[in-house]
Amino acid sequence: MANARVLVKRRKSVRNIHKITRTMQLIATARFQAAFKRATATRPYTEKITELVAKLSKHAGEIEHPLLRVNEGAGKSALLVLTSNRGLCGGYNSNVIRAAMRHIDQRREAGETVDVHMDGKKGTSYLKFLGVPMVSSRPGMEEHLRFEEVDKIARGFIGQYERQEVDAVHVAYMRFISTGRQRPEVMQLLPLAPETGAEKAAVPEPEEEGIQYDFSPEPAVLMGELLPASVKVRLFQCFTDAAVSEQVARMVAMKAATDAASDMIKLLTRQYNRARQTRITLELLDIVGGAEALK
Secondary structure, three states: OHHHHHHHHHHHHHHHHHHHHHHHHHHHHHHHHHHHHHHHHHHHHHHHHHHHHHHHHHHOOOHHHHOOOOOOOOOOOEEEEEEHHHHOOOOHHHHHHHHHHHHHHHHHOOOOOEEEEEEHHHHHHHHHHHHOOEEEEEEEOOOOOHHHHHHHHHHHHHHHHHOOOOOOOOEEEEEEEEEEEEEEEEEEOOOOOOOHHHHHHOOOOOHOOOOOOOOOOHHHHHHHHHHHHHHHHHHHHHHHHHHHHHHHHHHHHHHHHHHHHHHHHHHHHHHHHHHHHHHHHHHHHHHHHHHHHOO
């Protein structure tokens, strides 16, 4: 039978862990609410600007733009991987990194070099452990994500693509579909393929048939403004999706840890009660045995 004093110490330590995981679960829930509002607020704008680019490219005729051109000959592509700064979020980081590694392996098998740009401390540490070279790494963005930060990153990739330094730019991130469903994806950021960027734009609407569009200013000028904006907005949506998916994963992981701690506390309490009852029974038997010996 286990020692009652040892069981008391173990139960106390598990209760402390239970308090920590419960607190982290509540914090993740609060952060999830803010991240969820932001992700859902930006999604309609992202879908609309992508749909607008698709319609313009369809009705404006042939438009030459560096972001629509398919680069060939560089033999190199860029991959931005979005991970978290902190752990305790289940398989969130490992799933994103696994998707990124599959993409890297496929590109390398095709004879292409991949420049990896890592966002997030956890992903940076993991790729260093694997020995995967990285062109750049930076701490992941915190919950108060600013568009100006993403704009700077997007302009860097746009400049690389326009100078034909890379053949393509991809983003590996966790796409937020719903609270109960998130999926690791590798999205092609450049070159732009507007017709595949929005599901609504992929299916022509019947009421648009026969409609004539007047452009002011010229379509080339409009596309020159809209295409870079579309890249920046899509990248920003990737960051907001990654932020809300991280908080969902942390909520689920901390709830599972809290439930496991609760079950362990109940188990240790039962074991302690049995050990205590056994000790009391043995003491009573000693007393009764002593009394019988005195007779």
